[in-house]
Amino acid sequence: MAETKQLPKPETEEDELKGSEAPLLDHLIELRKRLIYSVIAIAVIFVACFAFAQPIYNLLTLPFVWAAGGVENVQMITTSPQEQFFTNMNVALFGALFIGFPFIATQIYLFVAPGLYKKERNAFIPYLIATPIFFVIGAAMVYFVVGPMALHFFLGMQQLGEGQVQIELQTRVSEYLGFIMTLIFAFGVCFQLPVVLTLLARIELVNTGHLAKGRRYAIVIILALAALLTPPDPISQIGLALPMYALYELSILSVKWVERQRAKKLAAEAAETVGT
Secondary structure (H helix, E strand, C coil): CCCCCCCCCCCCHHHHCCCCCCCHHHHHHHHHHHHHHHHHHHHHHHHHHHHCHHHHHHHHCHHHHHHHCCHHHCCEECCCCCHHHHHHHHHHHHHHHHHHHHHHHHHHHHHHHHHCCHHHHHHHHHHHHHHHHHHHHHHHHHHHHHHHHHHHHHHCCCECCCCCCCECCCEEHHHHHHHHHHHHHHHHHHCCHHHHHHHHHHCCCCCHHHHHHCHHHHHHHHHHHHHHHCCCCHHHHHHHHHHHHHHHHHHHHHHHHHHHHHHHHHHHHHHHHHHC
């Protein structure tokens, strides 16, 4: 009688992580390596951005130029000898963080990936790609829409007519940089809302029922965040609050899609189990 060969047992989720266990010291060494890579990348990009700090700053002033109706209507001042130098340093750091964020996010993923199951790694990668995309969309919202609108609002408060006190907006270079950077980072972070909520839906921490019932609370939180993260002017706050609420509604649709995909997968697994 011929000897029957036993088929190998299918690999379980626990088997996937076998061999990936490491002592704490190895994890710390790996963390140090990822941090060193990130710091080196930021330092290299910082040096490159500092070399082109003035053109980058001029690029960031375009919303001001558009709001003022031309570069001839824009005047900026410095009030200390070192202000322009430190402004260029901040511009370089801003550019390094903005450009280097995808690399930093990749290093974070490479650090945590060995401890994830294969399906978790596959589910995480799309969000790793979506995060910088949504950040850029938020930054573009500031650059092309909210920034020019807010600056146009501020410029409208000038008094330049005859027979009245002359009030002309002449902003400091460092103050303008702080204003535009605050808006860009605030919008970039808040535009991660669909990414975060969809990821939470993947791990079944939220569902469409929770999000639909929580609309009134979401509106309050969105208004509070808009007031906290943006400069204290109504244009910037409304400009952040309205897109955030739209993103919240988009998140509900995204979570609903995740739930449908999960339901289809469960139905297919159930049918396969019945068939066997």
